[in-house]
Amino acid sequence: MENSAVFSEEAADEIEKNHVFHVYEQISDHFSETRHSPWPNVKEFIDSFPAGSLLVDVGCGNGKYLNCSKSLFSIGSDRSSKLLQVCRSRGGHQVVNADCRVSPFRDGIADAVISIAVIHHLATEERRLLALQDISRLLSKGGRALVYVWAKEQKIGTKKSTYLLQKKNEVSRTETYPSTILPVHENRTEFKHADVLVPWKLKSKTSGCKELDPGINPSAFLRFYHVFKEGELEGLCSSIPNISICRSYYDEGNWCVEFKRE
Amino acid sequence: MKLLTHNILTSKCLKGVTVGYPLGIVAKEVKVNEVDFNPEFISRMIQKVDWPALCKAAENLGHTDELPPTVVDDYENNEEFLKKAHHFLMEIEVMNGDLICPETGRKFPVTDGIPNMLANEDEV
Numbered sequence: 001m002e003n004s005a006v007f008s009e010e011a012a013d014e015i016e017k018n019h020v021f022h023v024y025e026q027i028s029d030h031f032s033e034t035r036h037s038p039w040p041n042v043k044e045f046i047d048s049f050p051a052g053s054l055l056v057d058v059g060c061g062n063g064k065y066l067n068c069s070k071s072l073f074s075i076g077s078d079r080s081s082k083l084l085q086v087c088r089s090r091g092g093h094q095v096v097n098a099d100c101r102v103s104p105f106r107d108g109i110a111d112a113v114i115s116i117a118v119i120h121h122l123a124t125e126e127r128r129l130l131a132l133q134d135i136s137r138l139l140s141k142g143g144r145a146l147v148y149v150w151a152k153e154q155k156i157g158t159k160k161s162t163y164l165l166q167k168k169n170e171v172s173r174t175e176t177y178p179s180t181i182l183p184v185h186e187n188r189t190e191f192k193h194a195d196v197l198v199p200w201k202l203k204s205k206t207s208g209c210k211e212l213d214p215g216i217n218p219s220a221f222l223r224f225y226h227v228f229k230e231g232e233l234e235g236l237c238s239s240i241p242n243i244s245i246c247r248s249y250y251d252e253g254n255w256c257v258e259f260k261r262e
Numbered sequence: 263m264k265l266l267t268h269n270i271l272t273s274k275c276l277k278g279v280t281v282g283y284p285l286g287i288v289a290k291e292v293k294v295n296e297v298d299f300n301p302e303f304i305s306r307m308i309q310k311v312d313w314p315a316l317c318k319a320a321e322n323l324g325h326t327d328e329l330p331p332t333v334v335d336d337y338e339n340n341e342e343f344l345k346k347a348h349h350f351l352m353e354i355e356v357m358n359g360d361l362i363c364p365e366t367g368r369k370f371p372v373t374d375g376i377p378n379m380l381a382n383e384d385e386v
Contacts, residue, residue, distance in 0.1 A: 052302055052306025053306070054270075054307075075267055075270070084376050085376070088375055092295075092355075092375065094263065094264055096379055097376055098275070102386075104379035105270050106270050106312075
């Protein structure tokens with residue numbers, strides 16, 4: 001099994017800037033169109049909190065979970081200002097432009113925190129751990145957090161995830177760029193490496209595939225992911241003081257951990 | 263940015279800031295929306311709210327002495343108090359302006375309702 005790559009702080013900054021931040025800013029509208037249905041298990045988690053609870057969504061993206069419960073006060077934070085604008089346009093949601101490693105919220109203020117498909121975009125283990133520690137900082141005593149990250153294992157036993165099942169019968173091409181030291185993942189196949197660049201195919205509403213402007217570098221639409229091995233997310237959470245893990249499970253190609261602040 | 267949101271924001275994410283709370287508000291554009299009043303919801307929120315910070319925020323927006331300086335006893339059953347709290351926490355929204363770090367004076371812009379709390383490279 002491939003070991004995770006180890007990046008310097010500088011390299012990690014570059015990777016996150018070029019292959020997370022800039023990509024989301026450019027694909028935000030299309031991305032938002034493809035992220036419309038709340039995942040049932042996440043919705044169930046949100047619904048488990050009593051009316052008047054405060055929910056923070058760290059890495060809220062297009063705000064899909066901010067609307068889930070009318071009886072909670074939900075605040076989202078995200079690095080992408082374009083995606084936050086989408087949140088505002090979808091009902092004036094309370095959102096803040098911030099870095100998931102240092103959410104600008106008071107200690108212990110949240111009854112509930114979710115971070116769905118976010119920390120797998122951070123390029124080093126230290127950064128991923130910082131994000132988890134910060135999430136735990138936000139929790140009030142007894143508060144609970146739910147974290148989802150993309151799993152390296154897209155097939156558990158013989159059951160394939162939706163991601164794999166949606167593979168169309170097309171000839172995928174692999175792209176390599178001289179300056180990129182990361183492997184480019186072939187969409188809708190099993191992950192061969194833990195740290196990968198995953199292509200995003202930009203589609204406009206009217207036509208099929210949008211032609212890229214000649215000035216746009218196609219490598220701008222490669223998103224960086226560190227996909228998590230079984231037990232890896234749990235292991236990181238276990239190292240955080242003052243929290244206990246409530247449950248740990250696999251959901252549609254993601255490793256998921258729910259933890260509680262003691 | 264509603265005042266309930268403002269009430270939980272801090273600039274502690276910046277290097278060298280120990281508390282970073284509460285943030286001052288210099289508003290250029292404020293909107294007032296009508297939001298359904300739910301007494302149980304507001305009662306629960308009041309438990310989380312830093313009341314002096316809320317009063318200060320209201321003051322920054324030009325509403326001096328409109329809120330009682332402390333949370334009243336038995337507020338859960340005081341509809342007039344709850345309605346006032348509801349109005350300030352949920353119905354007033356800063357659309358454009360700046361939030362000010364109380365320790366460094368650093369400005370965090372609010373644009374179209376969204377506060378930008380991102381630190382610059384040298385502030386982390």
